[in-house]
Amino acid sequence: MSDEVNEMILVFIEHKDCILNKTSLEAIAAAQSIAKDLGLKVSAVLPCDKDCALAQEIAGYDIEKVIVARNEKLGSYTPDGYADAWENIIKAFSPKYVVMAHTYQVRDFAPKVAARFGREVVGDCIRYVPDGGSILLTRRVFLGKLDADVRLGGDAPYFVTFQSGAFRGDNAAKGSAAIETVDVAVGDIRMRPEPPFQEAKASVDLTKSEVIVAVGRGIKSQENIALAEQLAAALGGDL
Known part of the structure; x- marks a missing residue:
């Protein structure tokens, strides 16, 4: 430099x-x-x-x-x-x-x-x-x-x-x-990253989401997650 x-x-x-x-x-x-x-x-x-x-x-x-x-x-x-x-x-x-x-x-x-x-x-x-x-x-x-x-x-x-x-x-x-x-000059490549970590097949990259719907303990039960999924779909967001 x-x-x-x-x-x-x-x-x-x-x-x-x-x-x-x-x-x-x-x-x-x-x-x-x-x-x-x-x-x-x-x-x-x-x-x-x-x-x-x-x-x-x-x-x-x-x-x-x-x-x-x-x-x-x-x-x-x-x-x-x-x-x-x-x-x-x-x-x-x-x-x-x-x-x-x-x-x-x-x-x-x-x-x-x-x-x-x-x-x-x-x-x-x-x-x-x-x-x-x-x-x-x-x-x-x-x-x-x-x-x-x-x-x-x-x-x-x-x-x-x-x-x-x-x-x-x-x-x-x-x-x-x-x-x-x-x-540009690039030397020997000694480190190669593994595929990006993905917690589940259906997971999304939230850094690219315009709208995020998040739920916690207040959702009470697994069955109620469907309501949050409907809200995310209506808002064009990700859950």
């Missing part, structure tokens, strides 16, 4: 087989908000093994460019591959901030990337406020019992992840962005 830090934010675009994880739109909205407050530019980073149609979709947002980090080893997620790709991109573009949604995948590889730059990840943040020429972040601690304010110190890049729902994906401003493909 060069000594000169560019006044830009890089946003991670998470996907599977070029199908977008919607929390990435929340990350774009967060980055746009920070950029507006601090006078920075935003670019999105899309790791992939080929020219991905998702790049065109992300280019429809108000950012400077979509950077497709391309390598044949990035066809599916691995922490080694993604860490190598991100190290390449950060060294090439020297961003001030790296902003991501706080997903399981990000929790897996982001600390690995940050450590390569001697930095830490300020994770699972729920909000921020401008703090001079920087930002003051708030994250929940002690199982959500306390809110802790975190001030960024040291040199850039700063790695920040935001909790799902901290920003609304539909608030991400639309626009038109350029697409730049960067061939």
